[in-house]
Amino acid sequence: MLNRTAEALLWIGRYTERAENHVRLIDVLYHLRENEEDDECSVWHRLVNAVGNPEAYELKYGEYEEIAALNHVIFDREQPNSLFSCISQARTNLRNIREKIPSELWEVMNGFFLWLKDSTVEQMLQQSPHLFFRRIKESLSTYQGMSQSILYxxxxxxxxxxxxxxxxxxxxxxxxxxxxxxxxxxxxxxxxxxxxxxxxxxxxxxxxxxxxxxxxxxxxxxxxxxxxxxxxxxxxxxxxxxxxxxxxxxxxxxxxxxxxxxxxxxxxxxxxxxxxxxxxxxxxxxxxxxxxxxxxxxxxxxxxxxxxxxxxxxxxxxxxx
Known part of the structure; x- marks a missing residue:
């Protein structure tokens, strides 16, 4: 196996796992804030510190608040550790070795990426953060389950x-x-x-x-x-x-x-x-x-x-x- 193929596979595994961890952590911390006595600023700072980049956040957004914090950790395309960036990187690596893997894996990841690309933090908050997080977890579970069942x-x-x-x-x-x-x-x-x-x-x-x-x-x-x-x-x-x-x-x-x-x-x-x-x-x-x-x-x-x-x-x- 060529080293670049091994590297792509290693990072596909890393990025998909990272994305699943991110959404699990974001989901729980988001709902945990209702039971915390910390001020709102501290809650969002903890979220950004856990899965984002506080320095980049403060430079771009300034104060810690709900919409900016969620956008930073989920949708921000300039933030290399955001949920969107993880899925985008996993998709890019899959595309580079597309002819070497089952087509079903590409179809699942590509469909998930296209849906996430068209989503916004405003839509998520308006519809239901819980349902949004659940769909992400289900999409990642589908990909992981399929890779376990069909990869040689x-x-x-x-x-x-x-x-x-x-x-x-x-x-x-x-x-x-x-x-x-x-x-x-x-x-x-x-x-x-x-x-x-x-x-x-x-x-x-x-x-x-x-x-x-x-x-x-x-x-x-x-x-x-x-x-x-x-x-x-x-x-x-x-x-x-x-x-x-x-x-x-x-x-x-x-x-x-x-x-x-x-x-x-x-x-x-x-x-x-x-x-x-x-x-x-x-x-x-x-x-x-x-x-x-x-x-x-x-x-x-x-x-x-x-x-x-x-x-x-x-x-x-x-x-x-």
Whole structure:
């Protein structure tokens, strides 16, 4: 496989996963604001800080307010991390390798892109933000489900999955940092409990968490579920394990039948991160130490991504965090 094809597949996986995470986070934070005592400016600043670019926002819009904040994180075509930009980039990469993938995947992504391109923040607010977010999630789920059901399990599939799980790991860390690592609410039990529940709702893990922990929605339990649980698909541990398995599959299935030693370094990093996750205990996930744990895991994830890019792709793209 040509490196540029592998890179396109990696970024298709990353951008589609990033878009799904964005819409989940935007949806929950948007509705969570009704239960917060923070002023409106703080609410929208938190949203932009989570999935946007505060410096670019302030330069373009000035004050933080609803329409500008939603436009920045969803529709802004000049903002490389907006939901629209993620879908646009995924579509562009799909178009570049269109002859190598099932046509159904292109049709789903292209139709989704065209619908989103014609949408505006005013239309979204007038009709129903909840329905708008639901349609985006359904479109992305359709694409993901179709890719799982029809993509041939060769290097094409494995590279796309590498991108998906690498991005998922980063996104879960970003989610936990945005919502949990907030000293302004960590001492207010009621508000922090709402934040913890919102983490589970964004990740789609609330029901799974309740089955494992009953009514114990405390910081350590939520952090353990989202970081070290090996069975929840959006946990850090699950994502790192899947990423390692996909890299191993690429190494085993190399079309040249010669072991690609370039994969040794990212595999070693993923293995070390997996071991570090297994060593975390409850004290490492306590509210006063959670931030340090998240920052350490973020550095490890970033190192894996940078290593893969530098070893396989001639020009490393900027990873939007």
């Amino acid at each position: 399990r060769d290097e094409y599939y494995q590279w796309s999955e590498c991108g998906r799980y690498l991005e998922r790991c980063e996104n879960t860390l970003r989610l936990l940092t945005a919502i949990c690592d907030d000293r302004s609410v960590s001492h207010v039990a009621e508000h922090f409990s709402l934040r913890l529940q919102s983490v589970l709702q964004v990740a789609g893990g609330y029901e799974g968490f309740r089955r494992q922990n009953s009514d114990n929605v405390d910081p350590e339990a939520v952090a353990a579920f989202m970081i070290t649980d090996g069975y929840f698909p959006r946990s850090i541990h699950f994502s790192v394990r899947m990423l390692k398995e996909r890299l191993e599959a690429i190494q085993r299935g190399n079309s040249s039948r010669i072991k690609d030693t370039r994969l040794n370094k990212p595999l070693k990093l993923a293995g070390k991160m997996s071991s570090d996750l297994e060593m975390l205990d409850d004290s490492d996930l306590a509210p006063d130490r959670l931030g340090d744990a998240l920052r350490g895991l973020s550095r490890s994830t970033e190192q894996i991504g940078v290593t893969i890019s530098s070893l396989f792709f001639q020009e490393e793209r900027e990873v939007i965090a």
